[in-house]
Amino acid sequence: MCKYKHLNNMTNGRRLCYVSRNYKGRHSAGNKAKGDYEDILAQTGAHNLGLRRTYCKERIAAFFTDLAGIVTYALSVRKGDVVFLQYPTKKYFSFMCRVARWRGANTMAFVHDLGAFRRKRLTVKQEICRLSNSDYIIAANDTMAEWLKEHGLERPCHGMGLHDYLSNSETTDKPTTFPPHKIVYAGSIAERKNMFLVKLSGCIKHCEIHVYGRNHIAELKPARNLILHEPMESDDFISTATGDFGLVWDGDSLTACTGDFGEYLRINTPHKASFYLRAGMPLIVWSRSAIANIVEREGIGITTDRIDDIEDRIKNITEDEMRKMRDNVKRVSHNLAGGMSMRKAVEKATDKINETTE
DSSP: OOSOGGGTSOGGGOOEEEOOOEESOSSSHHHHHHHHHHHHHHHTTOEEOSOOOEEOOOHHHHHHHHHHHHHHHHHHOOTTOEEEEEEOOTTTHHHHHHHHHHTTOEEEEEESOOTTTTTOSSOHHHHHHHHTTSSEEEESSHHHHHHHHHTTOOSOEEEOOSOOOOOSOOOOOOOOOSSOOEEEEESOBOHHHHTHHHHHHHHOSSSEEEEESOBOOTTOOOBTTEEEEOOOOHHHHHHHOOOSEEEEOOSSOSSSOOHHHHHHTTTOOOHHHHHHHHTTOOEEEETTSTTHHHHHHHTOEEEESOSTTHHHHHHTOOHHHHHHHHHHHHHHHHHHHTTHHHHHHHHHHHHHHHHHHO
16 A cells, blocks of 8 residues: 555654544645545554544534544653644644653644745744744645745755645546647635636637636626536546646736735645646646646646736647646646655655654
8 A cells, every 4th residue: 555664663662643633624625635634644554643533613512622632632642652743733733742742752743834924823933933843844845845944944844745635536538629728727716816717718718717616706707718617526526527727826917826825826835736636637837836846847737927828828739748748647646646745755754753863
């Protein structure tokens, strides 16, 4: 199953552990990713020090479920353990790191999201201070890792890359139109994040834009080349959705990713990118985004400074280039389906922790 076998059998009686949590829903990108990483850790033989994973939206019940899980963790962690934590963890992250240290255990934290960068709920200093409670940091990507170091993080840190994406569905080889002309955008559609879609349909003449998601923008209406679809279950999307490219873009501009969400793409790894790849679609991404270098290195799509001229970029792609991109997407998708990004990241972090504690 997993070729990183030493994760299952840590030396000197040390255990690799994680803490399962309660989540408010299954289908948001953040909750989906966190649930997947719990499953991937479990597949490697890691021990769950919390309660079993639950999904509860009711605030009081969720609070006491979380609290019970933290108490269970505090009583279960033991000397020599290496505990994988997912950041941010509301209210409890620093406490969980301190409990591990008191018990003679080590922690590694995987950073999904930085509140100081996008939501501004923390100052940069506060965020760095909070993350520094962990012994090792796995950033979402190399750009985020560098940002953390530049802003004062002194703990060892490395970047992961693309998110893994577990699904019971597998994409099938879907016909590719040529020249390719179907661009897909999936997700919840809101004014603060996706106003660019309103403008995009006006400047795209020959491509079709297929939007999947709950539309909260009054100005975004179906048009000749803009097809609005109802939200689709992720497994169904992976197995049935057709498209030549999946678009990763945020903001209200066609010439750059703008606003808090758009700027955040400079250091964030969007879960949406892995979703498209699992559906067999090459990516269109902003050239200044953190994943642009991954897209180019792996040959899984195209990067662009602006999307108002994306038709010109697409029409110049040859049939052979498109075939190669599809083959590369299939290769990368297979790795994401097997949890290889996180397995490699945890292996590297575990090795470093072991080196410093021997």
